[in-house]
Amino acid sequence: MMTKAATALFWFVIISLLFFGLWMPEQARQEAQAEQIAELQDGNADLRIRIQA
């Protein structure tokens, strides 16, 4: 039977893995994609203005 400390350690490791292993990289990926989209949209707007001109 696991002791309380071992149980706490187990859940700490699981939550840390979920947080640092899955959630944070996913957030970073989303931020990078949003940034890329914003840059592309700026570029597209600029290109559209130049085409219209």
Added chain:
Amino acid sequence: MLPGIRRRWSRTIFVGPNSDFTKDRFDIAKGELIDVALDPAICLKRSLSFPKAVQQNLAKAVDVSVKQTVPENGKDLVWRWKVRKKTKSEIQVEVYLFKKADLVAVGRSISEQKGIVRTVFVDGLKNSPVLIDNRPKSDFSVKFWGAITVLAALSCLAFFAISEARQTSELKSNLVETVSEQSELSERAVLLRQKLDQEDEAFALLNGDLSLFEAEYQRLPILLELTELLDDNVWISEFALIGANLRLSGFSTQDVPEIMAEIRALSWVSSVSLSGQINFDAISRQNRFDLLITLEAINES
């Protein structure tokens, strides 16, 4: 605390040799879960020895041996055992025997005091099964709410995972859309650039033609001066300017030598000659003439 779960889940009551569980009162709260620990001293003990060879089937050997040594094959008894000593040749086992009626009496006594029997076990025999086990019923709420908690935690996790995945997928589709828009705009820009280049090329060609037209003899001034010089009496039917030679054919009521003299007086004319006969048309009363004019080179400066 979750519903159905208490801070202290159960209470253990020790029943020793001096206690009479049919009469003793344990100050039990209504509905309290009770684990009854029976002191080995209150039961009948029996020591058995087995050869080492039965070690693999020791539990069966103990059961058979106990049944052989108690009345009615131990129908009214419950027993638990533990290995007391192991030597090279034999295994010594201590067996604790209880009357089933006594265990039922324990349960009844607890029930009478408004408690609920959770387990009855022999104190000190940690590894052997309990004598009475009501945990599936008494611990149901713990398992139920534990499962609900785990389910809720998993649902939360799944919800967050799904929402994150949906957000990522939305961003991905947005990115694909923006990239395709960019490529479309780029294609349009390339087409516009090509069109612009073609227009530039056409303009350059036109410019080249104009330059060619104006090169060497400045054809436009020649045309303008001839237009000014020749009045309405002269009608030009052919005008061919090739290199330094200008071939001029036409009709005139005026004398052709006069026309030739006027043309010769122009600054850019080197010589004027007739390239054929002068024919008189009796019907229109006009002279038909063909002139060959040699031009003088005009300095660009």
